[in-house]
Amino acid sequence: MSMSPVKNETIDATIELRVHDVDLRLPTISRTGTGAPIVFLHGFGSTKEDYADVARLAAFAGRPFVAWDAPGCGASACSDLSSVDIPLLVDTARAVLARHGIERFHLVGHSMGGLTALMLADAEPHRVLSFVDIEGNVAPEDCFLSRQIYTHPGDDPHAFFADFIERARQSPEYSSSLYAASLKHKVRAEAVRGIFTSMVELSDHGGLMARFLGLPCRTMFMLGEQNAHLSYLPQLEAAGVTLARIARSGHFPMYSNPVQMWDEIAAFIGAD
Template sequence: MSAHDKPIVLVHGLFGSLSDPKILAAFGNDDVHAPDLIGYGRNRAADTSSLSLLDQARHIADFISGLGAGRVHLVGHSVGGAVSMLVASHFPELIESLTSVEGNFTLKDAFWSGQIAVKPVEEVAGIISGYEADPDAWIAGAGVQINDWTSSLARGWLANQPPSTIKAQAKAVVAATGEPTYLEAVRGILQSDIPVYLIAGRRSAEGWDVPDWANDLCTARINIADTGHLMMAESPNAFAAAVLNCLSYR
């Protein structure tokens, strides 16, 4: 793969990180980054008691500015797709292109976050403890085949953030995508000069609540064959290839 002229920034979803070396290596020679959101990974000690999705967007904007490379190709997965939409809406000067990988468009997309958002943090912790007791079953539930790497990935994703972060992030995405102004902002981005690409796993594509106008206005849409919502865990190479294929559109 040949490198693109701008860095690629990957924004992870509700659990885990996209910084796994195998995922990053799939992008070949491209300059790719996968920062932790507030409350995750190296930022797990951050106060998330009043976290908003716009806080996360500002955090990613600060990361992009810190790269010193000007505009970037921003790629957001699931909840990270909603964060990325807010980055593009509030900080368009930082965005060369935007790719939503089954990013949350509506509360239908955020259905699981909606369930988590209203639970006491102790109950959220209990749910996550159940996943941690059998991480293979947790990730296999999304259609991921279990091998040494995906088993390790599942454990790492589950350990990457405390339950308080999961609850806070769930509340934040429900609050943001539940506002009518959110889809108005999405439409504004799609009608702007920023190229917008939509990527889904073919198995999960029908469940992605993308408005018809978003499919019509996007620069390109790709459904990755033989994958579901966690396509980067099922096939890092296919995930990276889909992103890079999108960036070849002009």
């Protein structure tokens, strides 16, 4: 499979939306083309640029796509950061898709974006052609980042976030230092509590595994080899979910081993 660079022809635009009575300004990157579009949802502490290389890879030449900075993240603007949670992110995704006129699509989501994507796919399964879940939450054990809102509580959002960043920097997982270095530039501290508490609530009580296994589309669960200990992997495999184990990677394959990550995504989506 060729992964040589191709000409980067993308559209950078900022769209204005009102979701859950919250005013949003979201920077987007997209491309028109042929075939079903790919919709990319980034994780907590990341931005749309996690996926920007899709426009430079020959395996995706001509494929339309869209990615955006989630509310409270990247270069987005949000009139009420305390309102940012997974339900708002899901309805934001719906609004972005409507703005782009996208009906049916392939879905790729990482971590927080994987959980957002799962909730979107569960609510509108007829629209999703395939779903690549990159270590998105499907069980309580996946809250190793978000559950810190309870295990390391604090009233000051900026102090909590500073301590969270330091814990991330010291993590033994691949790319943790790289991830931690940009966190304060990519996430507004006031948005963290709503995001994390909703992620924990859904992971503990939202029946996520049943939702994931119940999707009618083709599904892939991608994980870094450092997380091969996840207890539910045999259950996913037995249910027919494609497992993609990324070598020399932990929770952030787009930083640790993007070549294998993109190879796996391209092969899974195919020419549909």
